[in-house]
Amino acid sequence: MRHYEVTKSMNRITGGVCAVRGVRAFGIRELAEREDGKESKNGLAVITGSGESAGVFTKNRIIAPPLTLTRAHLEARHRLGAVIVNSGCANAFTGKRGLSDAGRMAELAAERLNLEKDAVGVASTGVVGVSLDLKWIESQIDSVVAGLSATPEGSSAAAQAIMTTDTRPKEFAVELGSGVRIGGIAKGSGMIAPDMATMLAFIYTDADLPHETLETCLKQAVDTSFNMIVVDGDTSTNDMVLLTATAEVGAPEYDEEEFQEGLDCVCTELAKMIARDGEGAEKLIEVRVTGAETNEDAEVAAKAIVRSPLVKTAVHGCDPNWGRVVVAIGYSGAAVDPDLISLALSGVRVVDCGTVLDFAGEDVDMSGEDVGIDVDLGLGAGEATAWGCDLTCEYVRINAEYTS
């Protein structure tokens, strides 16, 4: 155990969750037969790493059993030793059997890892309303536990195992100036908003922090990252972000600010990966709203823009249709004065204090993978950034054929 020095520098490092000292991970993913006889992708991942923990859970009023269980475990101990995650079935809207099945998943991991059952977090993602295929999970758990490793490959295997319609695994890690590391893996998200499919993120740090601090920091980080790709209340039944501090680096000359900055960074980068990998998406849309009366106003305006199907399709068509952005601002609920709005698309200012500037469509290059929409409401100091993706035919195709 050593103390770390606090500096403001931060470096991106490889290794995902396994960049963090004290963390091992593994996962497998394969085609399997569902109970209804159809084929589907199933995955199983386990991550180990013991310490004080915090969680953020869906605001959906229908909460899937794995979340009910994990929240209870966290409330009882404020510590986790491992998480077990399956993909392919959300174990949501599955009643009492669902809770019992989630408990069985926790047991399967606990038995093999020599942990108490309530030291295990459980997460599920996939089709709603179908019961878990516990037999498949039981048949795979030994291989997954046997594969656990502290290598980048271990993290990648886990990140791949939790994917559903994701096309790429999502991992990110940083090393803070103090030497503390924070790393995470996540899965999308079919669509980003307003009906995103389940979003899961598992984040670890080797800092030595009490669960109260972890809770505060995680809440703040989620609010400016994962929650900015999700419209409030439009969360799935299974959304969950967990954070565990392994304390391998020891108690710090405590600087919550540095830790917060690092955690914000990891959460934001994972959130952007989710947005970029939205179902059928070809572009990442970053909407930055400044000059709002309040930060809350900036948030609702940024989210309204990024969730607008008309904005999303315009971006898809590389069409600088700023009018749709203005319409979304108008119905967002944010305080607004049309004569003070300024607006830039892909860095080109098209509206200046309510006046539409003379620009040719060709002047605004929206052909890249990243499209920025910058709005200044001209009213105050409130600001926020939201992320989303374009809306494509591929999105329609994927979702018209998901279960059948």
Added chain:
Amino acid sequence: MRHYEVTKSMNRITGGVCAVRGVRAFGIRELAEREDGKESKNGLAVITGSGESAGVFTKNRIIAPPLTLTRAHLEARHRLGAVIVNSGCANAFTGKRGLSDAGRMAELAAERLNLEKDAVGVASTGVVGVSLDLKWIESQIDSVVAGLSATPEGSSAAAQAIMTTDTRPKEFAVELGSGVRIGGIAKGSGMIAPDMATMLAFIYTDADLPHETLETCLKQAVDTSFNMIVVDGDTSTNDMVLLTATAEVGAPEYDEEEFQEGLDCVCTELAKMIARDGEGAEKLIEVRVTGAETNEDAEVAAKAIVRSPLVKTAVHGCDPNWGRVVVAIGYSGAAVDPDLISLALSGVRVVDCGTVLDFAGEDVDMSGEDVGIDVDLGLGAGEATAWGCDLTCEYVRINAEYTS
């Protein structure tokens, strides 16, 4: 002038707005060159019919100049003699020039119809942020006024002239048992929710009713019809519904209930036409929620379901993915107990008091043009119905290419 007798019967009749005594209408629609040199569809319609009037306007905080003008006219006189409507340009986010242009439209109609300027309602629909092509409107106004007629053809011409991406004109009329008629025309709506393009409806009745009654009745009718295809606050800058009573049938043995029923019917049928003709839509989705704690809860749940892109794509794919319906209920904000939810798709019950019934995908026939989703929350007596449409590749194509 004659008094009418009140009965409960109501018959659908032809003729749209022109079914109503005292109403004339006409419109033209043609390809024209926009100021930016591109071609676009432009339309111009005029409807005449004098009497006490009421209006309902967008809740968007950015309000287009024609609405500002029309609202002021209504507040000043509570009477209209005519409306003039153009399609192709929304005259929204056009600043002072926009208001002056809207005023000029009112003048153009007033001069030719021998009305005061403030007896003319003005509406616009089309691209946001582009100024009106007044020259084109000036060049067409005489032909439109010359064409005004009290025939079904007059109503149809007006209904066609106000279309933008609509594929079909929208007209509906009823005759009440008392002999009073109520008729209207409307235009969609690209998408229904959450970013519907401008929705306009012009409704006439030959009843003799004061503007206070018209206002009350119109508000109530809009709440259960047009507002149930629009999520609150997600209205465009230009949405407007106007109602004028020509009083040709004279003062009734007054029965507000019968009038309300007729007005509800006309508004609901027009709203359903708009939903069915959503951009790229192939199916009308009708979501009926019963058993909610309150009517408000039923409304938010019904709207959440019908606006969900995942539900819309599932319907498009004829996929009985009831899990997506449950997820939408869960995030809608309505009070909900998962163990009490019952759910039917296209008339086939798939969930009964929280228990998923054993059904084969083939049992649920969603292949028709009308798909019903019936939800019973099992909590109380609140109920509501919302309408929407499926989400298709055609929607993406239309909106990725709208202005450019």
